Amino acid sequence: MYDAVADDYCYLGTTVLKNKLDLTDADELEAFEAEVSDARADEELPAGNLDFAHFKSIHEHLFQDVYDWAGKIRTVRMSKGGSMFCFPENVENQASKLFVELKKDKFLIGLEPETFAKKAAHFLSELNVIHAFREGNGRTQLSFFLLLADHAGYAINLEDLDPDAFLNAMIASFDGDEEPLAAIISGLVRH
Numbered sequence: 257m258y259d260a261v262a263d264d265y266c267y268l269g270t271t272v273l274k275n276k277l278d279l280t281d282a283d284e285l286e287a288f289e290a291e292v293s294d295a296r297a298d299e300e301l302p303a304g305n306l307d308f309a310h311f312k313s314i315h316e317h318l319f320q321d322v323y324d325w326a327g328k329i330r331t332v333r334m335s336k337g338g339s340m341f342c343f344p345e346n347v348e349n350q351a352s353k354l355f356v357e358l359k360k361d362k363f364l365i366g367l368e369p370e371t372f373a374k375k376a377a378h379f380l381s382e383l384n385v386i387h388a389f390r391e392g393n394g395r396t397q398l399s400f401f402l403l404l405a406d407h408a409g410y411a412i413n414l415e416d417l418d419p420d421a422f423l424n425a426m427i428a429s430f431d432g433d434e435e436p437l438a439a440i441i442s443g444l445v446r447h
């Protein structure tokens with residue numbers, strides 16, 4: 257969870273996010289959110305142009321059953337484990353730039369696997385620094401990565417992904433070292 261802050265997204269005096277079922281118990285909300293977002297992830301994801309609007313529509317798809325703000329940029333500052341993410345007023349601008357870069361890079365099509373892994377790691381790392389949403393960033397990042405990899409011609413099996421190693425690599429990338437993340441992605445695309 258986030259460095260716990262009770263903000264306007266939360267029920268008064270708690271760190272439980274307001275939600276469509278009005279669940280006020282953190283564990284119940286977590287279980288419900290996990291179940292329905294998993295089910296939504298198994299459905300066909302919204303089509304799009306691999307741009308920021310597409311990224312937001314994936315978040316909306318995954319979390320439509322849980323939050324009114326699904327698909328919408330957060331309005332509060334956030335940090336995790338001491339990592340301070342992009343200020344909300346800069347999210348739109350930074351994300352637009354990042355997705356324009358991705359397009360300029362031809363969505364990473366036609367690269368050697370090693371180069372794809374490096375560039376995808378950089379993209380994911382920057383996407384995580386932006387952290388567009390109040391919650392659900394990791395799951396949206398992964399879903400988008402799967403679409404990007406598929407579009408570039410790589411079939412990724414997430415069962416091969418070690419969640420702890422992946423989290424550590426994401427944190428390392430936040431701190432400026434994208435190598436561990438590139439190594440993990442490289443392992444996923446080499447089959």
Ligand SMILES: Nc1ncnc2c1ncn2[C@@H]1O[C@H](COP(=O)(O)OP(=O)(O)OP(=O)(O)O)[C@@H](O)[C@H]1O
Nearest residue numbers: 336337339384391392393394395396423426427430
């Ligand atoms: N200390 C940290 N510094 C930088 N990034 C972090 C840190 N801790 C977690 N992350 C990244 O934040 C993202 C998770 O964000 P968030 O909790 O909004 O997503 P989620 O989908 O709700 O959770 P999860 O990805 O854990 O299922 C992941 O990409 C994760 O790697």
